[in-house]
Structure formats: structure tokens, C-alpha cells
Amino acid sequence: MAPTPDILATFEAAKGFMPVDEGLALYAAARDAGRLGLPLLEVGTYCGRSTILLADAAREGGTVAVTVDHHRGSEEQQPGWEYHDPSVVDDDPGVGRMDTLPTFRRTLYKAGLEDHVIAVVGRSPQVAKVWQAPLGLVFIDGGHTDEHAGADYEGWAPHVAPGGLLVIHDVFPDPADGGQAPYRVYLRALASDAFTEVSVTRSLRVLRRTGLGN
Template sequence: MIADLPADIHDLKGFLSSAEGEALYRHALQASTRGPVLEIGSYCGKSTIYLGLACRANDSTVFALDHHRGSEEHQPGEFFHDPELYDTGEALFDSFREFRRNIRAAGLDETVVPVVAGSAAAARHWHTPLSMLFIDGGHSLDAALADYRCWSGHLLRGGILAIHDLFEDAHAGGQAPIAIYRMALESGLFEAVERADSLGVLRRL
């Protein structure tokens, strides 16, 4: 059981299964004793809540990085577009209001630090070592590679790298996340720790 997990967590907008959320929580609970956690791709905050509850238990921090304009698949006319998250006045996708509402309702305003920016821009002057990195941002190959290359070097030795949406079969899902997962393994800098549904968890050696 996860203490203080919102009763409506499964109703929040997002693509994280219960098994994936529980795995994130377990690894963040251990990792965040050593430093902050950074998440790339917060969307409406479902995964952020699992990470945030773990970090709060250790008086640590989650940096929740997302430009909140949606990935390619969230745009109008695409498969995962949600009209409720589309700002008609600005003619732009915007998940930030929903994200803030969910984080506040979970009581995590003092634990979660939103970073509203693109991944590369946020990484440009980043110097804080990370105990855990969760990559769940854009699923194009360029976006996934940028997330991995910009941020994996900030992980402490022994730190956790978690990557969402791993699909061996291209018919089941995009191949960019599993490409960077394999890249991490082939680098010799990471070892596989766990798989939970489409979540892969590695540890930096």
C-alpha cells in the first residue's frame, strides 16, 4: 500500500498502469534518500504523484519537467488528442492547469517543482546531481535521444533510470523509448533492474 495515494489516481488523465506507478514509487522511495528525482514528461501529473509521494517521505524533491504543449500524438487530429486539454483561446494544447490541479489535490505543492520548458533548454545549465531520472517525454526518436543524452549524465552512480513505453513490437507502440533503453544497456553504464508492464528500470553502475 502507498500512503496517501489519491483514491481517484486511476481516474486521472495519463497512460501509467498501476504496476508501473507502484514500481516508480518503490524505486523513488529508495533513490530519493540520496537526492532529487527528475521526471521528463509530466502530462497531467499521474506519474508525478507516485514519485512525489515517495520523495515527500524522504523530504526530497521531484523536478517535473514538461513544456505542457503535448507531444506529437497529443496534437489536434492525432490519436491521443484530448479536447479537454486544448486551449481554444490560444489554439494550443495545454496540460499545465490540469497538472497543477492534480498536484495540489495530492498535497504535493511543497514536494513537486514544475519546470515548464523543453528538455534541452532546461538541461542547458543544469548542475544538480539526480538520484533518479524518469523519461516519458516525446516519443519521436529525436526527442527521446535528446532526453537521454541531455539528462542521463546527471545521474549519480547507483541512481535509477526509468523509461516508459517500451515495446519490442512496433505494432504495439513507438520504438524510440526502447531504442534509448537499449542504448543505455549497450553503453555499459547501466544494468537492467526491473520491467513492469511497459516500464523499464535500470541502475547506473
């Protein structure tokens, strides 16, 4: 089942990088995982484009979407890099750093989904260390270095409940198409005793927890 036209239009209008076909695959995975009645967690909020889909699926499943981000931008979003957007830089002269949190809050408000999201402002590994609850879905879409992507996998994959889903974005087997850190995380998950692949949609991979490994 696809999101409603209103939700899809809000997703397409939101600032972010996920294309529609991958968004629809993420939504389908979130609807599937939402049947477990457990929270759906996203690492890497940015401005909330994908959060819209997770939140709507969580609403349908009677659960909640949790999204984790420090809101200072990942490596490739800093000044001078390819994905830098000066419109999300704090214009206070005493700060002058990226701050995507206000844009994210506007995105959720416009989507009418604020009541279905818990936004955690902090660094993923620190949050993962204090997280105790099982999760129906973990969507890894944060920093794209080996250090950050690996830490996201190590911190959050163990929290995926049996039957739950691990979703990894920006998986590019060919280095010419993009960075390799998410691809290496994907290979780690497949090589473990924990996950089997469910679907592939361009750079989005969906895996289900079927075992006890990490």
C-alpha cells in the first residue's frame, strides 16, 4: 500500500535527497515492520523527508517513529562540500554552523505528523548506548564514512527485534556510483547470522532479522 497523495506530496516537497521510488520502498518496509507494534527508528534525520514516511507508517501501525540526528550535518554537507545547503546554516553570527532542526520541525508540522515522532537530538553512538527497547525497524542513513556508518550498524542492529527490519540507504556496489561505507555495512549484515535480504530498490536495501547474530 502506498502513502496517501497528501503524504506523498509532502514527502516530495520536503528538503532532502531520497528519490520517490526508494521512499516508497522505505514506506512499504515501515508498514511491514509496524505490524510488530514496536518503534521504527531512523538514524540520520536531516530535514525530515524520510521521517514523514516512517511517521505515517508508525501512525498506521499504532506505534511511533524515532529519529536520531545531531542536526549539524554530515561530512558531505559541510561548507565547501557537494551537498552543502547554506539555507540550513544558523545565521546567528556567534554560531554559523549547520542546524537542520528548525527545518525538520517545519517539515513534520506541514505533514501533520508531529504527534507520531520522537526526535532525539544527539550523536547516534551515544544514543544507542543508552537505548534499551527492541525496535521493529532500524533505518541507517546517517554519516557515510566507515567510522560513522559502522558505528550506526554496531549500535543499532542489535536492537532490531526478531522479524524486524534493517534498512540501509546509499548502498552502492560500484564505487563509481557513490561512497562504499554503507555498502560495507550491508555486506557485514549479510555475512552475519542475523539478517537476510528482503528487497532491493536502487540504493535501498531491506533486510529482515531471522537469526541471533549481530
